[in-house]
Amino acid sequence: MPEPTASGRIDSAGTDAVGARYGRTARAKKRDRWLLIGLGAFIVVVMACWTVWAGLDQVSGSGITADSGSDLVVDAQHVKVSFTVSADAGASVACAIEAQDVDFTVTGWKIVQLPRSTKTTRSFSTVVRTIQPSVSGSVDSCWSSATR
Structure with a gap:
């Protein structure tokens, strides 16, 4: 368990060790960030495609x-x-x-x-x-x- 320093902060080396132990490394954070960005981009593309499809389906343009x-x-x-x-x-x-x-x-x-x-x-x-x-x-x- 990391020991607090005189200022009351926990030593970052100890925090890194705990993070590594439970899967919270910088690499995992970076991977999670890219997964969220990818998921967000996918949702935006799906919504844009649906909007175009639904919009074109409703517009007849024939004036009849x-x-x-x-x-x-x-x-x-x-x-x-x-x-x-x-x-x-x-x-x-x-x-x-x-x-x-x-x-x-x-x-x-x-x-x-x-x-x-x-x-x-x-x-x-x-x-x-x-x-x-x-x-x-x-x-x-x-x-x-x-x-x-």
């Missing part, structure tokens, strides 16, 4: 919006969906229209190619065939059909 207007259950196998699409004039647009049952299960699906137009906002209606009785219909998504 769609609003479901109304739906009408025609019979047990058909739902009429009315909707409005806003897009750049002259844009080629396609929309996915879906029908759902009371449990929100998709019972019918239809891709509608919309004609080009000089108008930016237009209204459409389409009938979706279903595999079982449905209670609603809506626009799932719209996109520029020139890019897909």
Whole structure:
């Protein structure tokens, strides 16, 4: 056990011996520091990659919006969906229209190619065939059909 000096401090040679005995050498401290720096850098890289991935996933950049207007259950196998699409004039647009049952299960699906137009906002209606009785219909998504 290291003895305190007259000033009350413990001799550093004794501290080094105790540190070496229990694995607290300068080499171990340096290794721990580099491990923490590496771990921190890894976390920063993972967070940056996730931010880019999540951000790009959310940005459509197409300028196309769609609003479901109304739906009408025609019979047990058909739902009429009315909707409005806003897009750049002259844009080629396609929309996915879906029908759902009371449990929100998709019972019918239809891709509608919309004609080009000089108008930016237009209204459409389409009938979706279903595999079982449905209670609603809506626009799932719209996109520029020139890019897909």
